[in-house]
Amino acid sequence: MRKEHTRLLLNGNHAVAYGVRLAQAKVIPVYPITPQTPIVEKISEFQARGEMEVELMTAESEHSAMSACITASLTGVRVFTATASQGLMLMHEMLHYASGARTPIVMANVNRTIGSPWGFWPDQTDSLAQRDTGWIQYYCEHGQESLDTVLQAYRVAEQALLPAMVVHEAFYVSHALEAVEVPDQTIADRYLPPFDPPHRLDPEIGESWGNTVNQDMFHRHRHDLGQAMERVPGLAREADAEYKKLTGRGYGIIEQYRCDGAKLVLATMGSMAGTAREAADQLRSAGVAVGLLKVKLFRPFPTEDVRKALQGVPKVMVLDRNFAPGTGGFLHQELKAALYGMENAPSVHGYLAGVGGTNVSPANILELAQAALTEGPAANSVWKG
Amino acid sequence: MGYSIAEEKIFNSGHAACPGCSEALAIRYIVNTLGRDTIAVVPPSCIAIISGPQPYSSMRIPVYQTTLESSAASAAGIKRALKAKGNDHTKVVVIAGDGGTYDIGFQALSSAAERNEDFIYVCLDNEGYMNTGAQKSSSTPYLAYTTSTPSGKPTPKKNLAEIMAAHGIPYVATATTGYPDDLARKVARARELKGMRFILVLTPCLDGWGLADNAGPKTSRLAVESGIFPLYEVEDGVRYTLNYGSKGIPVGAYFSQQSRFKHLAQAQLDEIQTMVDVNWRRLQTKF
Ligand SMILES: Cc1ncc(C[n+]2csc(CCOP(=O)(O)OP(=O)(O)O)c2C)c(N)n1
Ligand code: SF4
Ligand SMILES: [Mg+2]
Numbered sequence: 001m002r003k004e005h006t007r008l009l010l011n012g013n014h015a016v017a018y019g020v021r022l023a024q025a026k027v028i029p030v031y032p033i034t035p036q037t038p039i040v041e042k043i044s045e046f047q048a049r050g051e052m053e054v055e056l057m058t059a060e061s062e063h064s065a066m067s068a069c070i071t072a073s074l075t076g077v078r079v080f081t082a083t084a085s086q087g088l089m090l091m092h093e094m095l096h097y098a099s100g101a102r103t104p105i106v107m108a109n110v111n112r113t114i115g116s117p118w119g120f121w122p123d124q125t126d127s128l129a130q131r132d133t134g135w136i137q138y139y140c141e142h143g144q145e146s147l148d149t150v151l152q153a154y155r156v157a158e159q160a161l162l163p164a165m166v167v168h169e170a171f172y173v174s175h176a177l178e179a180v181e182v183p184d185q186t187i188a189d190r191y192l193p194p195f196d197p198p199h200r201l202d203p204e205i206g207e208s209w210g211n212t213v214n215q216d217m218f219h220r221h222r223h224d225l226g227q228a229m230e231r232v233p234g235l236a237r238e239a240d241a242e243y244k245k246l247t248g249r250g251y252g253i254i255e256q257y258r259c260d261g262a263k264l265v266l267a268t269m270g271s272m273a274g275t276a277r278e279a280a281d282q283l284r285s286a287g288v289a290v291g292l293l294k295v296k297l298f299r300p301f302p303t304e305d306v307r308k309a310l311q312g313v314p315k316v317m318v319l320d321r322n323f324a325p326g327t328g329g330f331l332h333q334e335l336k337a338a339l340y341g342m343e344n345a346p347s348v349h350g351y352l353a354g355v356g357g358t359n360v361s362p363a364n365i366l367e368l369a370q371a372a373l374t375e376g377p378a379a380n381s382v383w384k385g
Numbered sequence: 386m387g388y389s390i391a392e393e394k395i396f397n398s399g400h401a402a403c404p405g406c407s408e409a410l411a412i413r414y415i416v417n418t419l420g421r422d423t424i425a426v427v428p429p430s431c432i433a434i435i436s437g438p439q440p441y442s443s444m445r446i447p448v449y450q451t452t453l454e455s456s457a458a459s460a461a462g463i464k465r466a467l468k469a470k471g472n473d474h475t476k477v478v479v480i481a482g483d484g485g486t487y488d489i490g491f492q493a494l495s496s497a498a499e500r501n502e503d504f505i506y507v508c509l510d511n512e513g514y515m516n517t518g519a520q521k522s523s524s525t526p527y528l529a530y531t532t533s534t535p536s537g538k539p540t541p542k543k544n545l546a547e548i549m550a551a552h553g554i555p556y557v558a559t560a561t562t563g564y565p566d567d568l569a570r571k572v573a574r575a576r577e578l579k580g581m582r583f584i585l586v587l588t589p590c591l592d593g594w595g596l597a598d599n600a601g602p603k604t605s606r607l608a609v610e611s612g613i614f615p616l617y618e619v620e621d622g623v624r625y626t627l628n629y630g631s632k633g634i635p636v637g638a639y640f641s642q643q644s645r646f647k648h649l650a651q652a653q654l655d656e657i658q659t660m661v662d663v664n665w666r667r668l669q670t671k672f
Pocket of ligand 1: 429484486
């Protein structure tokens with residue numbers, strides 16, 4: 001049989017770099033920040049070895065890196081960048097600009113605490129705080145998923161003409177070594193058609209972008225953006241299914257694990273899903289019917305899928321490794337909103353666990369599950385270590 | 386200089402500049418000289434207003450309107466993408482104001498210059514944030530009135546031409562709209578070169594400087610003839626050429642056209658005259 005992939009020992013960041021190489025991004029403006037740097041180092045290495053033909057632009061800031069991503073994409077090439085934490089914060093203005101310009105940029109963000117004070121720890125607040133910028137957001141559990149998601153993100157982004165963020169957490173994913181299957185280039189090429197947008201900055205076409213518009217045009221523009229977002233869950237499901245056909249790997253836009261007859265479902269995102277899966281297994285072995293709901297696509301929020309998944313479930317326990325002062329855990333907020341008005345909706349327990357990068361073990365989750373099974377739900381997220 | 390302006394009609398009439406605006410005149414010579422195979426980047430400024438509101442455009446080339454601080458990075462992104470597509474002919478030009486260049490956009494500009502990105506950056510310098518109501522920028526001259534320095538700016542104008550020359554980029558030039566043939570020639574010269582090219586164009590602003598509608602060109606010439614704004618070129622940061630310098634006209638003659646200096650006392654005028662003379666002598670040693 002023809003070899004269709006190579007199995008390599010890679011950390012999560014290097015896995016992302018392989019995904020970008022397979023997507024054949026042509027312009028990559030970057031600025032370094034821990035723990036994102038191995039992504040860019042690997043891409044630079046690919047370029048130096050002649051394995052990737054790419055314009056690497058060493059910008060003086062993430063703000064400029066994103067600014068250059070937007071125009072390179074508008075000029076009609078596939079672009080990529082990667083950042084974390086402060087870098088993402090500095091980009092904020094341009095994140096809105098990117099979605100407004102309908103540029104299908106793919107960016108990896110490695111979740112890291114935001115100062116002050118300084119820290120380098122896994123915490124998803126950086127990317128979640130950008131949830132309203134018009135970017136698609138995917139949260140990944142391990143390096144293999146990050147690589148696969150980069151390819152899926154390009155496909156969906158270019159179909160919807162929206163930028164997409166592929167997110168994984170500092171160190172737990174970014175620096176953890178795992179065996180990763182890197183698909184052959186032929187597979188990636190079959191999956192991802194060349195990027196050739198009809199509207200672009202090109203003197204032969206003569207179209208401009210960014211001019212002042214009136215209220216009515218702005219209104220229509222925002223509405224169009226919203227409609228593009230609404231198409232994303234469908235496009236993402238399809239992209240995942242197609243990917244599975246070619247590689248054997250698919251993740252869904254959400255994942256339900258052992259949810260049959262569950263009296264409690266643990267809901268979380270990113271690397272915590274792996275820990276929660278382990279906890280669910282242990283609880284099931286002990287005869288407690290507990291399942292896992294992993295939210296992979298966070299923006300747009302997969303409301304329909306989540307409602308279907310939680311139909312008939314009495315209790316949900318949300319684990320948020322992120323925190324918005326004044327409102328609590330992001331997933332907790334979004335899940336409550338998604339379930340609002342649903343008949344026989346589960347009660348939702350929001351627990352802040354691992355905020356700031358503290359370790360949350362399967363044993364911790366077992367304790368939290370016991371608490372959720374006995375406690376009544378609080379309206380706001382509760383600090384649980 | 387004997388340069389005859391060759392214009393391709395890219396810039397159109399009917400735009401929204403104040404009648405008599407020097408920025409509009411500058412845009413005409415810039416884009417009409419660069420020609421049709423050009424993509425322009427414009428940040429918020431009077432230039433953006435002149436570029437036109439959707440669906441209109443005063444320029445027959447693609448114009449990308451970016452954020453105030455991002456012009457140089459945005460231009461670099463376009464040029465890198467063109468290169469990745471194998472297009473080595475389309476030119477990229479930034480046309481930005483002094484606020485977007487000296488201040489908030491300076492970080493991106495300096496970095497693009499250091500990387501010697503392949504585009505032309507033109508700063509239309511009207512010495513203030515005119516689009517937001519004539520506040521000071523770091524280009525505003527010493528003691529000039531602006532709406533944010535009602536008793537006069539306490540510090541001198543930043544010397545951006547020299548700062549850009551210190552980056553050692555292939556081409557730096559100063560120009561002004563009172564010398565249209567010199568401006569057009571410099572744009573044409575920049576067009577032939579590769580790498581980062583920077584042109585600083587002094588563009589007297591009717592509203593912000595308090596000028597009569599027809600005083601733009603005359604004021605522009607007085608800025609040069611008084612030695613306040615000499616016209617020169619710098620190649621690779623070292624080879625200096627003087628085009629038009631001081632004719633010994635007192636700065637008071639230049640200021641008398643403008644209301645932003647009308648509060649100055651004679652002692653202040655004398656102080657400024659001394660500063661101008663010192664700067665002019667220092668510059669002359671470079672030619
Ligand atoms: C980040 C940001 N801050 C502030 C503004 C508001 N703003 C728009 S134009 C402008 C001044 C531009 O001045 P200049 O670059 O000199 O151009 P001019 O209007 O004089 O042509 C400012 C401050 C903005 N658009 N973006
Ligand atoms: S305010 Fe000044 S720069 Fe702006 S359009 Fe009017 S004259 Fe031109
Ligand atoms: Mg100005």
